[in-house]
Amino acid sequence: METKGKKIDRREFLRRIGAGAAVTSAAVLAGCGGKNTPVLGGQPVQGEVPTDRMTYRTNPKTGERVSLLGYGCMRWPTLGGEDGADELDQETINRLVDYAIGHGVNYFDTSPAYCKGRSERATGIALSRYPREKYFIATKLSNFAPSTWSREASMAMYRNSMKELQVNYLDYYLLHGIGMGGDGMGAFRSRYEENGMLDFLLAEREAGRIRNLGFSYHGDIRVFDYLLSQHDRYKWDFVQIQLNYVDWKHAKEVNARNTDAEYLYGELAKRGIPAVIMEPLLGGRLSNVHDHIAAKLRQRRPEASVASWAFRFAGSFPGVLTVLSGMTYMEHLQDNLRTYSPLEELTDDDKAFLEETAQALLRYPTIPCNDCKYCMPCPYGLDIPGILLHFNKCINEGNMPSSSQDANYRRARRIFLVGYDRSVPRLRQADHCIGCGQCNPHCPQGIDIPRQMQRIDRFVEDLKQGRVF
Structure with a gap:
C-alpha cells in the first residue's frame, strides 16, 4: 500500500488503524461540506472500536458482503485557511480510509459533483493503495446541468469517473438525482432515455464495466414509480433513497415535495431491490437535536450518542444494503463504527419511541438544508x-x-x-x-x-x- 508514493508496510498499517485517538480532534479539520458537519449531539464516544465485528449485508445479485456502514465521500476534509479552503487534505483522507477499511468498511460512495469536483480523485488516490477486491466503489452520472445532457458529455463524465477513481470497472453506478427539480419526468427522459444514455449504461453493465446499476431518488414520486414499473426492463440492482425516523412517516411535513420513506422502502422491498440509504441524519439535524429531545434519547440509552439512534433506525430494515454517512471527522467515523459493529437492531418499543421523537422534532421546524451545496455557486456570491x-x-x-x-x-x-x-x-x-x-x-x-x-x-x-x- 502507498501514500503519495510511499509504501505502507503491515506494521505501519496496523499502527494507523489503531491510532484513532491521535487524529480525533475535529477542531483541526475542515470538511468540504462546510464547518457545520453533523456532530455527535454532545455525547462523548465510549469504549474501544471493534475491528472485526462490522455488520454486513449480502448483495442478492453478486453474493458479496457489503458493510452496513457506507462511507459517503461528499464531505472530505480540506486543508482550511484562506489558501487551502477548497484543497482537499489528502493525508487526512488517507488516514480516514485506512481506519475505515481496517474496521470493516468496504463501501465508498462518491460523485463527480462532490467537493467541487475533487472527491472522485481524492477517493481514488486513497483507495488505489489497496487491492481492488478490498472495496466497493459507488459513483454517479451527475449530469444535472442541461449542457451535460448530451450523450457525448454524459459518456465523457462516465469515463472520467473511472480515470479519477483509477479503476476499470465500477461496483455501483447511479443515475444521480432522479426526480430533482420542477419537471422530474421530463428531465429524466432528456438526461437518460432520449439520448440513449440509459441503453449505453445497460450495455456497460452487460459488459461487466458496471457491476450494479441503480439510481438515487430525489423528489418527484412519478419518476420513482415509473422507474420501478420498468423494473423488468431495466432490472435495477439497487436504489438509493432518503430514509430516517422523521422521513419514515413525516416526509411531507419536512418538505411538501418529499415522499414518506415507508412507501419508498416498501416498494423496493416488494420487488426485492436492495436499498442504499442516504440522509440517515436528515442533513445532520438528527444528531444536533433540541436539548430536551437529546436528553430523552440519552436517558433511554446513556452509553450511546444521539446520532446512533438514527443509524440504528436506518440499519434495522433487512432490505437495506448499506447506510451512507459523510464522515469528515474521525470521531464521527468511530461513533458510527461502534453502532454497526455489530448492529443492535431496534425493538418495537424503540421504534415507537423514535416515532414520538419525530413528532416532537416536528414541533421545532428547521429548514431542510443538508449542506450538499448543489445550489452553489450563487451568481451574487451568497453563502x-x-x-x-x-x-x-x-x-x-x-x-x-x-x-x-x-x-x-x-x-x-x-x-x-x-x-x-x-x-x-x-x-x-x-x-x-x-x-x-x-x-x-x-x-x-x-x-x-x-x-x-x-x-x-x-x-x-x-x-x-x-x-x-
Whole structure:
C-alpha cells in the first residue's frame, strides 16, 4: 500500500488503524461540506472500536458482503485557511480510509459533483493503495446541468469517473438525482432515455464495466414509480433513497415535495431491490437535536450518542444494503463504527419511541438544508448553505430569539447576530439575495431558497433594530 508514493508496510498499517485517538480532534479539520458537519449531539464516544465485528449485508445479485456502514465521500476534509479552503487534505483522507477499511468498511460512495469536483480523485488516490477486491466503489452520472445532457458529455463524465477513481470497472453506478427539480419526468427522459444514455449504461453493465446499476431518488414520486414499473426492463440492482425516523412517516411535513420513506422502502422491498440509504441524519439535524429531545434519547440509552439512534433506525430494515454517512471527522467515523459493529437492531418499543421523537422534532421546524451545496455557486456570491445552517443551528441549540418579552431574548439575540457574522461574511449574507431563483432547481430538498433568504433577512433586520416579535 502507498501514500503519495510511499509504501505502507503491515506494521505501519496496523499502527494507523489503531491510532484513532491521535487524529480525533475535529477542531483541526475542515470538511468540504462546510464547518457545520453533523456532530455527535454532545455525547462523548465510549469504549474501544471493534475491528472485526462490522455488520454486513449480502448483495442478492453478486453474493458479496457489503458493510452496513457506507462511507459517503461528499464531505472530505480540506486543508482550511484562506489558501487551502477548497484543497482537499489528502493525508487526512488517507488516514480516514485506512481506519475505515481496517474496521470493516468496504463501501465508498462518491460523485463527480462532490467537493467541487475533487472527491472522485481524492477517493481514488486513497483507495488505489489497496487491492481492488478490498472495496466497493459507488459513483454517479451527475449530469444535472442541461449542457451535460448530451450523450457525448454524459459518456465523457462516465469515463472520467473511472480515470479519477483509477479503476476499470465500477461496483455501483447511479443515475444521480432522479426526480430533482420542477419537471422530474421530463428531465429524466432528456438526461437518460432520449439520448440513449440509459441503453449505453445497460450495455456497460452487460459488459461487466458496471457491476450494479441503480439510481438515487430525489423528489418527484412519478419518476420513482415509473422507474420501478420498468423494473423488468431495466432490472435495477439497487436504489438509493432518503430514509430516517422523521422521513419514515413525516416526509411531507419536512418538505411538501418529499415522499414518506415507508412507501419508498416498501416498494423496493416488494420487488426485492436492495436499498442504499442516504440522509440517515436528515442533513445532520438528527444528531444536533433540541436539548430536551437529546436528553430523552440519552436517558433511554446513556452509553450511546444521539446520532446512533438514527443509524440504528436506518440499519434495522433487512432490505437495506448499506447506510451512507459523510464522515469528515474521525470521531464521527468511530461513533458510527461502534453502532454497526455489530448492529443492535431496534425493538418495537424503540421504534415507537423514535416515532414520538419525530413528532416532537416536528414541533421545532428547521429548514431542510443538508449542506450538499448543489445550489452553489450563487451568481451574487451568497453563502446559501452557511446562512441556512446557522439559522437551523440556532433553532436546535435553543438560541432563537422568539420574543423580546422572554428572559433569554438578549442573550439569544446576541448569539444569533454575532454567530451570523462569524459564520457568513457580510457580503455573502441573505440581504444580498435578489431573488433570481437560479438555485431552486438544483436543491434536492425542494427548498424555496429566495423565499427563505428573504425570511431570514427580515428576521435579522428585526433583531438588529430590536423590534418586538
